[in-house]
Amino acid sequence: MAAETVVDKVRDIAARVAADRGLEIFDVQFRREAPGMVLRIQIDRPGPAASAEESVSVDDCAHVSRDLSAILDVEDVVPSAYTLEVSSPGLDRPLRRPDDYGRFAGRLAKIVVRGPIDGQGFFRGRLGGVDGGDVIIDGDDGKTHRVPIAAITRANLEVEF
Secondary structure, eight states: OOHHHHHHHHHHHHHHHHHTTTOEEEEEEEEEETTEEEEEEEEEOSSOOOSGGGSOOHHHHHHHHHHHHHHHHHHTOSSSOOEEEEEOOOTTOBOOSHHHHHHTTTSEEEEEEEEEETTEEEEEEEEEEEETTEEEEEETTSOEEEEEGGGEEEEEEOOOO
16 A cells, blocks of 8 residues: 555544544654654644643643554554654644644744745744735844745744743
């Protein structure tokens, strides 16, 4: 079975398991690594997740891992031996969907763009949300920039202490 097919089937099952706990699936990967095949599931909590109390906990990961593992064993979705890893996207999480930029408005982020915008290839600053098809970012340079979502190649939250 192709890795893409495994990922699609696991994503469907994992989404049901996560939803039972008020969570959602952020990412599913199935890949060969040094120790063998790894099935990596990242779960997320809907909403701003601005504080540790609102984020995915270790207990959330453990519950989803246990429940998902049992279902995957019974349904025999993965055709080979694998290691299951369940985690959160992390403090420096990628921003992938347009609504992520609004969800994390006010947070520090770094955005890398396809070609220069305002003479820059990347922006670092506070997210100001989304306006139309543009991400608003109050840059470290003291200027507010409008970055077209279509021009973004990579974006991550920055860890703040």
